[in-house]
Amino acid sequence: MDFPALLLVLMLLAVGAYVLGARKAMAAAAAGGGIRSLHSLPSHYGMLTAVAAVLPALCLAVVWQAAQPPVLTALLKASLPAETQALSAGEFSLIINDITNVVAGNFTPGADQTVIAEAAQRYMKLQDTSDLLRTGIVLLLAAVSTALVYARITARLRARNIVEGVLKALLIVCSAFAIFTTIGIVLSVLFEALRFFKIVPPHEFLFGLDWSPQMAIRADQTGSSGAFGAVPVFAGTMLIALIAMIVAIPIGLLSAIYLSEYAGERLRTVAKPLLEILAGIPTVVYGFFAALTVAPLIRDLGLSFNLPVSSESALAAGLVMGIMIIPFVSSLSEDVLHAVPQSLRDGSLALGATKFETVKNVVVPAALPGIVGGVLLAVSRAIGETMIVVMAAGLSANLTANPFQAVTTVTVQIVTLLVGDQEFDSPKTLAAFALGLVLFFFTLFLNFIALRVVQKYREQYE
Amino acid sequence: MNNNAQPPVCCDTPGRSLSERIGRDLPRRYRAEKRFRRLGLTAIVVALSFLVFLFGSIIGSGYSAFRQTYVELAVTFDESAFTSENLAAADFPGLVKQSLRTMFPEVEGRAALKNLYRIVSPSAAYTLQDMVAENPKLIGTTQRIWVLADDDVDMLIKGQISGAGEEANRRLKDDQLAWITTLRDQGRIETRFNTTFFTAGDSREPEQAGIRGAVMGSFYSLLITLLLSFPIGVMAAIYLEEFAPDNILTNVIEVNINNLAAVPSIIFGLLGLAIFINFFGMPRSTPVVGGLVLTLMTLPVIIIASRAALKSVPPSIREAALGIGASKMQTVIHHVLPLALPGMLTGTIIGMARALGDTAPLLMIGMIAFIVDIPSGFTDPATALPVQIFLWADSPERAFTEKTSAAIMILLAFLIAMNATAVFLRKKFEIKW
Structure with a gap:
């Protein structure tokens, strides 16, 4: 029985167990003087039996499913002929690869590959045995645990408490997923990054001024020195993020102030959702827009002023990224402006200040921490943004502050290093994880500060 | 004043x-x-x-990508071409070439003929093959058949490239332009609604490329995302909002969720590559891995929205249920959850819309391969709609530009539909306490 079928059978078993448990509870109630003698509702007894039928069996099935391929491969390796086992690690893994491909039906072994064909046969046989064994053991476990619980059902069994306890445990596991995800991220980038730092020392990576990650295949090859100084990459990221913020902060902040302080109900109901559309557009669409419409526009504009503008200029990518960020800045600052108590505004207006003076001297200073928090969140967004820069910014790492030149960013480098062939023993591939590590911790730092600032600010007026 | x-x-x-x-x-x-x-x-x-x-x-x-140029050919299904039992083995490209030669008998020379053959798409041969496979009685007859024109012809007919300028710099040569004018005058070139775009997978030939494969890839990925992230997200929100004691662990989880919601999506791609593909050995380029990565990305969004929805249910509901003897769990499941569900669904739809538009993590797990076949399951290699847009945007052919824009329009249509549903749900089920 394969895994989905097994799951289906377990579900059916659960339904059966539910009916059995509920029936027994009803019978116990009838014997003990009516339904009121039961501790819990009959459905709780049913659920308890169903949980007993499924939970242990399901856990076992999942563990088995996860452990099966590595165990089977180990058994297979041991059964291969001695001369095959004596091969180098690389060749050996190729053979294992061939065998799994034969098993999956993607590949038919040639006449001279009897070793592989036989091994595949053996592997399939092992797989069949394992499947059979799993089905038997899982179903047996389900039956035994159902029987155990069923036998213990009495009118005084606290079924509801147990069922609710199990449910609560499930809720806790679900909410722990956030922690698992964070741990997963940290581990995945950290391990590969550490391997990278064994080859390239961290100070060279963090402070080196030369970035050309393509490794030379021949010694005399030029332009592929395999240099991993990430400063130009960081500088490019900062340049594009800076341009984006120069676009987004004034427009976003001014629209937020206008919408929250001046605009009438009608304009607000129209303009706010429209601004939110800007936030909902996928970044790949912005990337296409930047590469196809904005970049040529800027280049032509530059040419008419006799300025040499690269067709992958930082300006185009930064400008479009700024457009994307506008709604973040505006909606975050609007929330913050709303949180400023009306009494502050009233006080200022009563003293004779105009609305602008109230906004400038009272509302914005009062909201400043929240606005700064929102802007920090937007900056972290701009730094981590990928598709716009992949499509509109360049690949060559220039250390420049000229917005008309092409620069590259952390995310662009991660994508280019990891799309295509990956070798997890070359610093080229591992460098992507080192960049990912820097990106993760930098954005984490920004987010942490920003969220803290915004929270502190909210508490101040609550 | x-x-x-x-x-x-x-x-x-x-x-x-x-x-x-x-x-x-x-x-x-x-x-x-x-x-x-x-x-x-x-x-x-x-x-x-x-x-x-x-x-x-x-x-x-x-x-303009929603219309496509077709050319009418008079194809003679010569019996001599179908000698073998296997109909698919016949020389269908030859039939197409033959019919083009009969149409323009004056064309001679290898180079000129090659240019002539380039007017129709290579897919014309498959069109013929399908027709014969469906109806073998066609053999021996002459049929007038509309086949796809080549992408350059299509661009010319739509006016996106012009026939002016230096011949060497043009994709269409002078003789080709003359033939196209002739065909046009004879009424043998026309544009029709582009069904290929909605039914085909990816292709190197713009006129044969469609978004079906990408849409299915996105569909399978999102299905997994929905099935995993909705229950997990809702349960996590219930625990954090209704049960969690106020201790360090809860605090850590909360800070974690808020931070995860702001982690760049490409980092989730790195996680998918290192953990799901390298560590667990899951197959690359498949909707399973894509769905799992998008699940992790969407979870914080759903948890935050669901918590807000739970928070908006007034405490009086809980107190009433507790007052008549419901347990805490019964209170939540029977009374609080149904009232919070519309808000949770709204948050989920918005999270799914974000997952649909996200590209970067899918690039990391290899859903960027060139895949012609339409995926039919969770473990078939696939791309996704936004990745398809990225791939086409990188293609040099002029005709792919309009295809990219059209694919973007489809993607935006999906997103607008999803967001409109969310707004509708919110309006319809919103309760003002």
Whole structure:
């Protein structure tokens, strides 16, 4: 029985167990003087039996499913002929690869590959045995645990408490997923990054001024020195993020102030959702827009002023990224402006200040921490943004502050290093994880500060 | 403002002088006020005009992709071509070439003939093959058949490339232009609604490329995302909002969720690559891995929205249920959850819309391969709609530009539909307590 079928059978078993448990509870109630003698509702007894039928069996099935391929491969390796086992690690893994491909039906072994064909046969046989064994053991476990619980059902069994306890445990596991995800991220980038730092020392990576990650295949090859100084990459990221913020902060902040302080109900109901559309557009669409419409526009504009503008200029990518960020800045600052108590505004207006003076001297200073928090969140967004820069910014790492030149960013480098062939023993591939590590911790730092600032600010007026 | 017109009467009494000074300042202050107001309005107008510009440029370059140019051929299914038992083995490209040669008998020479053959798409041969496979009685007859034109011809007919300029710089040569004009005059070239775009997978030939494969890939990925992230997200939110004690662990989880919601999506791609593919050995380029990565990305969004929805249920509901003897769990499941569900669904739809548009993590796990076949399951290699847009945007052929824009229009249509559903749900089920 394969895994989905097994799951289906377990579900059916659960339904059966539910009916059995509920029936027994009803019978116990009838014997003990009516339904009121039961501790819990009959459905709780049913659920308890169903949980007993499924939970242990399901856990076992999942563990088995996860452990099966590595165990089977180990058994297979041991059964291969001695001369095959004596091969180098690389060749050996190729053979294992061939065998799994034969098993999956993607590949038919040639006449001279009897070793592989036989091994595949053996592997399939092992797989069949394992499947059979799993089905038997899982179903047996389900039956035994159902029987155990069923036998213990009495009118005084606290079924509801147990069922609710199990449910609560499930809720806790679900909410722990956030922690698992964070741990997963940290581990995945950290391990590969550490391997990278064994080859390239961290100070060279963090402070080196030369970035050309393509490794030379021949010694005399030029332009592929395999240099991993990430400063130009960081500088490019900062340049594009800076341009984006120069676009987004004034427009976003001014629209937020206008919408929250001046605009009438009608304009607000129209303009706010429209601004939110800007936030909902996928970044790949912005990337296409930047590469196809904005970049040529800027280049032509530059040419008419006799300025040499690269067709992958930082300006185009930064400008479009700024457009994307506008709604973040505006909606975050609007929330913050709303949180400023009306009494502050009233006080200022009563003293004779105009609305602008109230906004400038009272509302914005009062909201400043929240606005700064929102802007920090937007900056972290701009730094981590990928598709716009992949499509509109360049690949060559220039250390420049000229917005008309092409620069590259952390995310662009991660994508280019990891799309295509990956070798997890070359610093080229591992460098992507080192960049990912820097990106993760930098954005984490920004987010942490920003969220803290915004929270502190909210508490101040609550 | 007309204070200026009044001459100062007396300046000795200090009270007078103050109001004077205020009066003198007023025009300046009002001007500043007006200026600021105008500036704010300008900011909104600028932001919205970006939106209009973006939509305009995409619709402007994409609407033409919904029509495609076809050429009518008179194909003779010569019996001599179908000698073998296997009909598919027949030389269908030869039949297409033969019919083009009969149409323009004056064309001679290898180079000229090659140019002639280039007017129709290579897919024409498959069209014929399908027709014969469906109806073998066609053999021995002559049929007038509409086949796809080549992408360059399509671009010319749609006016996206011109026949002017230096011949060497053009994709279409002078003789080809002449043939196209002839065909056009004979009424043998026309544009029709582009069904290929909706039914085909990816292709290197723009005229044969479609979004079906990408849409299915996105569908399978999102199905996994929905099935995993909705229950897990809702349960996590219930625990954190209703049960969690106020301790360090809960705090850590909360800070974690808020931070995860702001982690760049590409980092989730790195996680998928290192953990799901390298560590667990899951197959690359498949919707399973894509769905799992998008699940992790969407979870924080759903948890935050679900918590807000739970928070908006007034405590009186809980107190009433507890008061008549429900357990805490029964209170939540029977009374609080149904009231919070519309809000949770709204958050989920918005999270799914974000997952649908996200590209970067899918690049990391290899859903960027060139895949012609339409995926039919969770473990078939696939791309996703936004990745398809990225791939086409990188293609040099002029015809892929309009295909990219058209694919973007489809993607935006999906997103708008999803968000509209969310807004509708919110409006319909929103309860003002």
